[in-house]
Amino acid sequence: MHIPDGYLSPQTFVPMYAVSAGFWAVGLRKLKAQLTVKQVPYLSMAAAFSFLIMMFNIPIPGGTSGHAVGGGIIAILLGPWTAVIAVSVVLMIQALVFGDGGITAYGANCFNMAIVAPFVTWFIFRAVAGNRKSGVRPMAGAFLGGWLGLSVAAACAGVEFGIQPIVAHGPGGAPLYAPYPLSIALPAMFFGHLLVFGPFEGVVTMLLVKYFYSTDAGFAAAGAQAAGKKRWKLWLVIAALAALTPLGIIIPAKLGGGDAWGEWGAETLRKMLGYVPAGFKGLHNLWNPPIPNYGAGAASSGTGGYLASGFTGAVLAVGLIYLLSKFLKGGHKSSRLSYLDKGLSHIAKVTKNSYVQWELSSRRGFLQELDARVKVIFTLLMLAAVNIRKDLPTELVIAAFIFILALASKADLKLIYARVAFIGFFFGFLIALPSALNIITPGRPILTLITLREAHSFWTYTIPREIGITSGGLFGVAMLTMRVANSVSLAMLVLFTTPFTEIMRALKTFRVPDSVLAVVNLTYKYIFIFAKTVEDMHLAKISRTAGDVDGSEARRWAAGRMGIIFKKTQTRCDEIFKAMLSRGFTGEMRLRGQGAMKKSDWLALLAACAAGITLIFV
Amino acid sequence: MEIAVKAENITYSYYGKINALSGINIEIGRGERVAVIGSNGSGKSTLLQVMDGLIRPDAGRLFYMGREVSQASLKDREFQRFFRGGVGYVFQDSDVQLFCPTALDEMVFGPMQLGLSEEESLSRAHDVMAELGIEGLGGRPSYMLSGGEKKRVAIGSVLVMEPEVLLLDEPTNGLDPKSQMFLIELMFRLNENGKTIVVATHDLSLVDELNGTVAVLSEEHKIEKTGPADTVLSDQELLLKVNLVHEHIHAHGDTTHRHVHSHYQFHRH
Numbered sequence: 003m004h005i006p007d008g009y010l011s012p013q014t015f016v017p018m019y020a021v022s023a024g025f026w027a028v029g030l031r032k033l034k035a036q037l038t039v040k041q042v043p044y045l046s047m048a049a050a051f052s053f054l055i056m057m058f059n060i061p062i063p064g065g066t067s068g069h070a071v072g073g074g075i076i077a078i079l080l081g082p083w084t085a086v087i088a089v090s091v092v093l094m095i096q097a098l099v100f101g102d103g104g105i106t107a108y109g110a111n112c113f114n115m116a117i118v119a120p121f122v123t124w125f126i127f128r129a130v131a132g133n134r135k136s137g138v139r140p141m142a143g144a145f146l147g148g149w150l151g152l153s154v155a156a157a158c159a160g161v162e163f164g165i166q167p168i169v170a171h172g173p174g175g176a177p178l179y180a181p182y183p184l185s186i187a188l189p190a191m192f193f194g195h196l197l198v199f200g201p202f203e204g205v206v207t208m209l210l211v212k213y214f215y216s217t218d219a220g221f222a223a224a225g226a227q228a229a230g231k232k233r234w235k236l237w238l239v240i241a242a243l244a245a246l247t248p249l250g251i252i253i254p255a256k257l258g259g260g261d262a263w264g265e266w267g268a269e270t271l272r273k274m275l276g277y278v279p280a281g282f283k284g285l286h287n288l289w290n291p292p293i294p295n296y297g298a299g300a301a302s303s304g305t306g307g308y309l310a311s312g313f314t315g316a317v318l319a320v321g322l323i324y325l326l327s328k329f330l331k332g333g334h335k336s337s338r339l340s341y342l343d344k345g346l347s348h349i350a351k352v353t354k355n356s357y358v359q360w361e362l363s364s365r366r367g368f369l370q371e372l373d374a375r376v377k378v379i380f381t382l383l384m385l386a387a388v389n390i391r392k393d394l395p396t397e398l399v400i401a402a403f404i405f406i407l408a409l410a411s412k413a414d415l416k417l418i419y420a421r422v423a424f425i426g427f428f429f430g431f432l433i434a435l436p437s438a439l440n441i442i443t444p445g446r447p448i449l450t451l452i453t454l455r456e457a458h459s460f461w462t463y464t465i466p467r468e469i470g471i472t473s474g475g476l477f478g479v480a481m482l483t484m485r486v487a488n489s490v491s492l493a494m495l496v497l498f499t500t501p502f503t504e505i506m507r508a509l510k511t512f513r514v515p516d517s518v519l520a521v522v523n524l525t526y527k528y529i530f531i532f533a534k535t536v537e538d539m540h541l542a543k544i545s546r547t548a549g550d551v552d553g554s555e556a557r558r559w560a561a562g563r564m565g566i567i568f569k570k571t572q573t574r575c576d577e578i579f580k581a582m583l584s585r586g587f588t589g590e591m592r593l594r595g596q597g598a599m600k601k602s603d604w605l606a607l608l609a610a611c612a613a614g615i616t617l618i619f620v
Numbered sequence: 621m622e623i624a625v626k627a628e629n630i631t632y633s634y635y636g637k638i639n640a641l642s643g644i645n646i647e648i649g650r651g652e653r654v655a656v657i658g659s660n661g662s663g664k665s666t667l668l669q670v671m672d673g674l675i676r677p678d679a680g681r682l683f684y685m686g687r688e689v690s691q692a693s694l695k696d697r698e699f700q701r702f703f704r705g706g707v708g709y710v711f712q713d714s715d716v717q718l719f720c721p722t723a724l725d726e727m728v729f730g731p732m733q734l735g736l737s738e739e740e741s742l743s744r745a746h747d748v749m750a751e752l753g754i755e756g757l758g759g760r761p762s763y764m765l766s767g768g769e770k771k772r773v774a775i776g777s778v779l780v781m782e783p784e785v786l787l788l789d790e791p792t793n794g795l796d797p798k799s800q801m802f803l804i805e806l807m808f809r810l811n812e813n814g815k816t817i818v819v820a821t822h823d824l825s826l827v828d829e830l831n832g833t834v835a836v837l838s839e840e841h842k843i844e845k846t847g848p849a850d851t852v853l854s855d856q857e858l859l860l861k862v863n864l865v866h867e868h869i870h871a872h873g874d875t876t877h878r879h880v881h882s883h884y885q886f887h888r889h
């Protein structure tokens with residue numbers, strides 16, 4: 003039932019977009035108002051389910067094929083407006099990624115499958131089942147609802163097809179878009195679904211209602227929250243469904259089911275009609291999806307590609323729904339503020355802990371024994387090597403070297419590398435990623451992602467026809483990621499094996515002015531005080547509030563507290579400044595220097611210099 | 621007797637609104653033991669901070685060893701060193717006072733700012749730490765010390781500067797009885813060596829123990845009375861007036877009677 007591009011005239015698809023947009027707006031508003039955190043997994047599960055169930059093509063032997071939509075059961079369990087959003091998201095993925103359903107026809111497809119089908123199913127189910135939670139009536143309602151919901155949706159699609167020759171035809175009366183008149187299109191769509199695909203949808207809907215109503219009678223009413231304990235089981239079902247998707251092409255192939263009605267390609271149309279409608283020609287190649295036809299078209303990997311597409315699509319659906327819910331819920335003022343509040347005290351805690359950890363970096367190990375001055379020189383040399391050299395092997399050697407040092411120093415590998423991975427990913431990989439594309443780094447793509455119909459160029463930019471990843475770009479990404487990762491792991495390793503004071507003193511020996519060190523020292527202290535103030539106040543709040551605080555109160559707390567925290571920190575820092583003055587501080591801090599280096603320190607210094615020079619120049 | 625610190629008509633208010641000191645006159649002789657007493661919020665800490673030149677009074681003048689302490693005179697390096705080296709201040713809140721990475725750094729901070737060499741500072745630091753019984757804490761950061769240990773480090777960080785006048789704000793707060801005794805003995809020892817000791821407190825037993833001159837701050841932030849410890853401590857009416865003792869009303873049999881209750885009298889040994 004996915005109408006491709008080229009079948010609907012602008013006179014039809016524009017109004018269809020408008021109608022659907024109205025439903026999306028209401029749906030999103032309702033979702034925003036009603037969605038709870040607990041429902042998000044169910045919502046994404048519903049989308050994944052809908053995506054997968056549509057991949058199970060059911061053949062009419064010797065004729066066409068079709069599939070269920072799953073919108074009805076979502077409407078029954080989670081409400082019709084939820085179904086509107088979930089199925090629309092699925093249809094968007096199908097259109098953009100897999101080329102199933104057109105871009106121009108997206109509004110119409112949403113109207114049929116994401117709006118008509120769920121609402122019809124929901125009305126019928128309500129009418130038949132009433133308030134019953136068990137017995138025959140919910141079952142019957144579900145079956146009838148699913149069946150008729152899909153059939154009515156198909157009839158809508160039939161009408162959309164059928165009016166094309168009337169609303170848009172060429173000078174000689176030749177149809178510009180879908181060629182068949184209402185008298186053919188409507189029965190073809192409607193009866194196919196009423197007799198075969200609709201009953202299938204009905205059965206699926208009924209079985210699921212039976213499952214959810216028997217496992218938990220309160221499920222539907224409670225908005226799917228109550229079944230939380232069985233969630234992993236439901237995910238298993240979704241995974242199993244994804245694993246079974248190859249059946250969706252194997253069975254139709256065995257039984258000789260053709261293309262779905264109204265979803266033929268240009269070649270097939272030419273064979274059927276003897277010509278290709280003019281409007282169709284202009285629109286049908288509008289979009290080149292990355293994975294056309296769910297990967298089933300590729301001769302080499304038919305079922306494999308289809309299977310992979312099933313998983314990909316399901317994951318995309320889940321991901322998109324999560325993002326959407328984050329976005330919708332992010333708009334809520336109260337939760338955002340208390341989130342900020344929580345985030346702040348979390349950051350404070352982390353800061354304080356790493357401060358303490360740093361001070362405690364007294365685990366015996368190789369680097370810990372070394373004089374801080376040697377470590378500072380070593381770090382500078384290594385950082386130079388990391389950032390001057392332009393080849394991957396050197397970077398890898400340095401990475402291995404740092405790793406061995408970390409091992410020898412008994413450093414907390416997990417801690418260091420978790421942070422390295424995080425920072426490397428965000429400040430290396432992600433930032434460099436776009437430059438891997440030939441849009442930014444010109445070159446021949448080694449992996450083509452998108453093929454446009456033609457190259458575009460405007461002003462000084464050129465978008466090549468084949469957009470893809472170049473080898474030069476890939477190298478660049480790898481280089482930057484490695485550089486960031488190496489720099490970070492080096493810095494972390496040295497920091498975690500050297501107490502702050504030692505570093506300060508080492509810097510003093512290198513003639514860093516005392517005033518600079520004083521500022522660094524104080525900043526460091528202030529950050530700690532700030533972190534501690536935040537944490538103390540958070541604890542104080544916990545100890546003073548019993549149970550849950552309602553939204554507006556939490557907001558006031560958070561807002562008021564931010565101010566107080568800063569004020570408190572400032573007062574504290576002022577006091578400390580007084581304490582420093584009292585002990586003779588004049589603005590130029592004088593710090594204690596460092597003792598003499600040991601023989602082993604000199605040796606290590608020599609080794610560090612040798613290694614650094616080798617890495618930079620050889 | 622030579623006057624070490626002299627405050628003339630000192631008035632101070634926080635942000636020009638919250639009154640903390642009004643018209644304070646006080647003279648502290650060299651080698652004296654002085655207790656500044658008053659209830660919470662009477663202005664003891666503020667007075668000590670004024671005496672240490674940390675906050676500038678709205679009105680009034682401050683003299684140290686006969687030389688005026690003012691914004692202008694504190695700009696002079698020579699006087700600054702003389703004054704900072706001569707007056708030491710132990711804060712009420714040790715957390716404020718400990719801003720260096722480790723206890724040992726804390727010890728050498730003051731001497732180094734005064735221009736002493738590193739060796740000299742370190743040797744003084746070790747002497748003081750031994751005297752205070754905190755030799756083992758040198759490498760520890762301040763937040764890994766107990767309240768009492770912090771106090772000792774804070775006191776030590778001032779003592780290494782070998783000040784003539786030692787201002788102590790609630791020094792015995794939060795210390796166990798043994799540490800309190802230790803501290804009182806320390807103050808006496810320093811005093812015997814000619815140091816001037818000024819203690820701000822509301823702990824009457826400490827005042828009694830110290831047995832020096834007492835300046836009483838009223839809740840109106842004025843000096844209510846100055847005199848020897850035994851005279852002030854026996855003046856129940858005065859102590860009642862400045863809220864350092866409280867009245868108990870309780871029943872004995874069928875007659876209700878009131879009597880003034882001072883914890884100091886109960887815990888006197």
Ligand SMILES: Nc1ncnc2c1ncn2[C@@H]1O[C@H](COP(=O)(O)OP(=O)(O)OP(=O)(O)O)[C@@H](O)[C@H]1O
Pocket residue numbers: 634638639640658659660661662663664665666667712822
């Ligand atoms: N940082 C400040 N900002 C505003 N007002 C302050 C500040 N510090 C003290 N005050 C006010 O100044 C007055 C005197 O305070 P001070 O700290 O000198 O009293 P105190 O005698 O030391 O009291 P305590 O025994 O509680 O330590 C009090 O009324 C207090 O509320």
Ligand SMILES: [Mg+2]
Pocket residue numbers: 664665666712789
């Ligand atoms: Mg005070």
